[in-house]
Amino acid sequence: MAVEILQKPGGFCHIYERKPGLDKVSTHYCLGCGHGNLHKLIAEALDDMKLADRTILVSPVGCSVFAYYYFDVGNIQAPHGRAPAVATGIKRSRPGSIVMTYQGDGDLAAIGWNNVFQAANRGEHITVFFVNNVIYGMTGSQMAPTTLIGQKTMTTPRGRDPKNEGFPIKVCEVLSVLDAPAYIERVSLADTKSINQTRRAVRKAIKCQADGKGFSMVEVLSPCPTGWRQEPIQAKRWVGEVMTKHFPLGVFKDVISEREPYFFPDTGQGPSLDEVKRVLGWEDDADEAALPEVKPSKENQNPHVKIAGFGGQGILVMGLVLAEAGMRQGYHVSWLPSYGPEMRGGTAHCHVILSDVKVGSPLVSKPTVLIAQNRPSLERFEANVAPGGLILYDSSLIDVAPRRKDVRVLPVPAAKLADELGDTKVSNMVTLGALVEHTGAVSREAVLQALPVALPRKEFVELNNKAVEAGVNYALSHPQNGGRDEPL
Ligand SMILES: Cc1ncc(C[n+]2csc(CCOP(=O)(O)OP(=O)(O)O)c2C)c(N)n1
Incomplete structure (x- = not known):
């Protein structure tokens, strides 16, 4: 008889030490929030692909700011929008790592737009998970660069008007015209079928990096019931019925199979202190007199x-x-x-x-x-x-x-x-x-x-x-x- 075992994927921490005294297994996300779904898909993928031990996740500023409490991987917190720059530094100094950024639309497409654009254009060997919930969730639902035309937010109470606020930025479309990226896909968390597609895309993006094929990004259309003032089920439906009309799903770029794998040489450790001193031109102070x-x-x-x-x-x-x-x-x-x-x-x-x-x-x-x-x-x-x-x-x-x-x-x-x-x-x-x-x-x-x-x-x-x-x-x-x- 088949036995179904429900458990957390190995890519997650066994207990979440977010705040002393708090329940140690629940996340801080609201009911129906897409971050929880996507976290799970990433954690499962890392576990199944046996990559968690060499993964470094760069967490953003935004609702997913606490991602480091949940993922049992190396974690680094970046300033708002700067995750791709931080990830670049990590990947270049630790080329054997799997380096991922996890960013909201405010983080990636507003304050951090140039960061992700330049990292994609350089073809950094990193994987970007871009959670598009069309608002700034954490700060109370202000307009984001991806907010839909006509959508009401705290800062567009009469609805986003392109004459005043411009049009939603279509991140996948823009980045896919660059030469360097290897794989760019937009998926959603609207229903089970979409979530399965997201599961595949997450794995493909991570594998792209593990195989040395270059920059990969998955944009995930994600429900934010609290920010949208909707019930969780209604919010999921809204993703499928409304968001996908403005942000069509699909693969925008996939040149993985055409790419020769490339791996930066990995010495297994960062530069030695002597090497750092040599590069920075620091003199050896061994001869200096001891100080009083x-x-x-x-x-x-x-x-x-x-x-x-x-x-x-x-x-x-x-x-x-x-x-x-x-x-x-x-x-x-x-x-x-x-x-x-x-x-x-x-x-x-x-x-x-x-x-x-x-x-x-x-x-x-x-x-x-x-x-x-x-x-x-x-x-x-x-x-x-x-x-x-x-x-x-x-x-x-x-x-x-x-x-x-x-x-x-x-x-x-x-x-x-x-x-x-x-x-x-x-x-x-x-x-x-x-x-x-x-x-x-x-x-x-x-x-x-x-x-x-x-x-x-x-x-x-x-x-x-x-x-x-x-x-x-x-x-x-x-x-x-x-x-x-x-x-x-
Ligand atoms: C430099 C800086 N500017 C502004 C803020 C305020 N802030 C915190 S989160 C956030 C937006 C987050 O929105 P998004 O990236 O879409 O993520 P979400 O919360 O929706 O998941 C802003 C503007 C900040 N923390 N730091």
């Missing part, structure tokens, strides 16, 4: 630094040198630049974190140290400094003092001291020297080691060294300016 240990006082530990000034004042380089010095000193570090619209004359700031523990986010919204190299920067960021924090500002350019009474303040005439050395441009390093001496967070030796690595022009290293020393000496001779330990 630092013991910053409590309020100077693990500084979260915001450095701000005009473009051209070397703000970003100052941050880089500090981060590089911090790394050498044994901290976990991050450096996050923030560019103004213009390179010179505009404002620039960067965020630097030196931390004893891993850095969760490189953003510094409540700095424990603010370095202001011009007055607008002081005025803009003073209020954000954490109580007890330090404001270090260029007192030769800024003619007002910080107003806060609950922070420490260190005025340093950095531009003036730099002028005395012969070049205003090194005021950034004067400031940095004063900072490290004042806080003790990194040693001056670490800064001097970091300088030649982080500076864009090596011929200026000597002058910059002098500027660091000038800053150090200034802080040493002005301990009353803020003092190391006491808030003013």
Whole structure:
């Protein structure tokens, strides 16, 4: 007697650790949502094809953002729309992997359109699963590039009007005119027959990649009962009866059999650290002297630094040198630049974190140290400094003092001291020297080691060294300016 065994496909995790305390077997998807169906077809295919162990799934931003909780494969989360670029990097560095992106129509056809277009045009050896539910599901049903003419959404309450919002983008049709893609098909989840066709297409797309034939994409017309304000059965019917009229099903491109298989060489591992150093031109620092240990006082530990000034004042380089010095000193570090619209004359700031523990986010919204190299920067960021924090500002350019009474303040005439050395441009390093001496967070030796690595022009290293020393000496001779330990 035949026995039917109902179970999860092996491509899924045994339990879903999405949130502690939650049911560990159900997904977060709404009743009748197509994501669940497609997840299952992909997981089954990976299991049957014995590919799960070498698959890396790039999850999107959108309703399927939690895909990594469900698929028992390698998982990477990409920024909105960027999955094809991330997948490109993974596939090129791990050519033996099966790399798949899973993207909604907002993710793929709006913010990420150029990403998928360029990846398809380059013929990346990746597989794209494109879930077209004609709206932005996750954010509450706004119009997507694929929204149908006349369709009502939160942002087209009177229906999509081509005069105002243009026409739905037909992704398969557009991508199939490119030379590089090997296989492009549109399928649907409208009924059992369509789901079986989708099952075949999913397997074919994955096999295309496994066989070294190049870019494959499956567009899946998918119901979104919640976003469409329909019952699940009604939504499925709508896929078959309405969506397929606008988005015809079928194979748009299939040159798999004509293609010679190609496999990028796979060494089985990424490049060695030595290779990375060689390519980036990093010198071996084995000969560098060991650095003195630092013991910053409590309020100077693990500084979260915001450095701000005009473009051209070397703000970003100052941050880089500090981060590089911090790394050498044994901290976990991050450096996050923030560019103004213009390179010179505009404002620039960067965020630097030196931390004893891993850095969760490189953003510094409540700095424990603010370095202001011009007055607008002081005025803009003073209020954000954490109580007890330090404001270090260029007192030769800024003619007002910080107003806060609950922070420490260190005025340093950095531009003036730099002028005395012969070049205003090194005021950034004067400031940095004063900072490290004042806080003790990194040693001056670490800064001097970091300088030649982080500076864009090596011929200026000597002058910059002098500027660091000038800053150090200034802080040493002005301990009353803020003092190391006491808030003013
Ligand atoms: C950079 C960025 N912009 C906008 C958002 C807001 N956002 C989250 S999901 C989403 C759209 C998702 O729609 P879609 O890709 O169609 O997937 P679905 O939710 O329908 O499955 C948007 C705009 C974001 N998270 N990040």
